[in-house]
Amino acid sequence: MIVFFLLVVLTFALPRLMPGDPLSLLLSSDVTRELTAAEAEALRQDMGLGGSWADQFLTYCRAVLSGDLGYSFHHAAPVSQLLATALPWTGLLVLGAIPLYLIVGVLAGIEAGRVPHRRFDRIATGAMTVLASLPPFTVAVFLLLIFAVLWPVLPLGGAQPIFPAEAPLARSVEILRHALLPTVALAVHEIVRFYLLSRGEAVALSARPFLINARARGISGWRERIDYYGRNLLPVILARMSDSITVLIGAVLYVEVVFSYPGIGHLNLGAIMDRDYTLLQGAVLGLSVLVLSLNWLIDVAAALLARRG
Known part of the structure; x- marks a missing residue:
């Protein structure tokens, strides 16, 4: 409170x-x-x-x-109505980016740290070092140029076509295609964070006696990666998730502007440019409530994990 x-x-x-x-x-x-x-x-x-x-x-x-939350005179609509329209689009990007960067970052980090200094470790760590220097909006611009301009296989911007399909399945596919590039742009920076975190922890775990004994018993493959590395990495990953969520919400403000995506970030920029105090207050408050809610869920998950031991 x-x-x-x-x-x-x-x-x-x-x-x-x-x-x-x-x-x-x-x-x-x-x-x-x-x-x-x-x-x-x-x-x-x-x-x-x-x-x-x-x-x-x-x-x-x-x-x-x-x-x-007041009334936006610039949009001639209640702020709560504008937020109710924009928040699901922002939520789609954030909730799509979280599993993406967790799966890719953690699995790649475990694979690199299991046996460090192999070819995969050198290539992946070098690539992650380069990506770590790129802010999310720069990644967004590169993705836009490559996959929407030079090689136009994905939409240039927006959340759906001007004339969306009437069939629910076709419309869902259109929405996912429009959300793919901004979701990847959001996830890239956090993939780097969780790759480096998972790799460092995996290198340390590889020298632990319980893992050496497991390998001596012939345990390998996905069982080794999930049961021995993944479970031991879970508390560390949850501890870093709170900071990751905050960074992700901050990045979505820029990524939505690059892709003209109709989420709260795009709405927030318009409120700043128009000096729309009421809308700006509502947009910032909406993002803050989203961050607090996600962090609360992470704290609950961490508490349940600690209770189970």
Whole structure:
């Protein structure tokens, strides 16, 4: 609750510290230039900008607790409605990237660390070292250029075609094709993180007596990788997941912009450019709640694992 309260304070204060006034920006358009002073003041009150910061904050807290995130005048729609539309797209990318980077990163790290300094270890570690220097938005641009421009096998951007298919299966395939590149762009950096983590742990495990004895008994293949390496790596992986989720949510803001993907990151950028305080507060609060929820699930999983021993 303390963390959530601090998030509410930050989402309220940070947009108001930005230069510019959303009401002045709105009044500068041709549509609203003829408003009278009384109408402009009424509009300011509706936007939650009337009174002191303390009054605005109390009004904002009451609205958040009641589930009312305000109204975006730029989009002419309630913020909760905009977030309900954008959040599933962001969730699709995040929930698609998590199993991807865990499976690829951990399995590759185990394979490299089982017998270090082999050809696979040298090639994979060299490739991961190069990828570690690339931020997610750079990876996104490279993927876009290669697979959507130079070799156009995947869509250039968006979440679905302009005219989506009516059949549920065909539409699902279209959505997955549009989500593939941004999901991979999100996963690449975390693949590097979990590869290096798993490789280091696997190298240390390979010298442990229980693993040497298992190999002497002829245990190898997937049983060795899953039962002996994977199970011993699980607590370490869960411990790193909290930090990974935070990095992933931060990266999705940039990746969605590169691919024009209609998630919260894309919505957040529009709110910043338009000085839309209400929408910006709601978007940041929505992302924060998503991070807290995923971290809570990770803590529950870690507690259950510790209880089972």
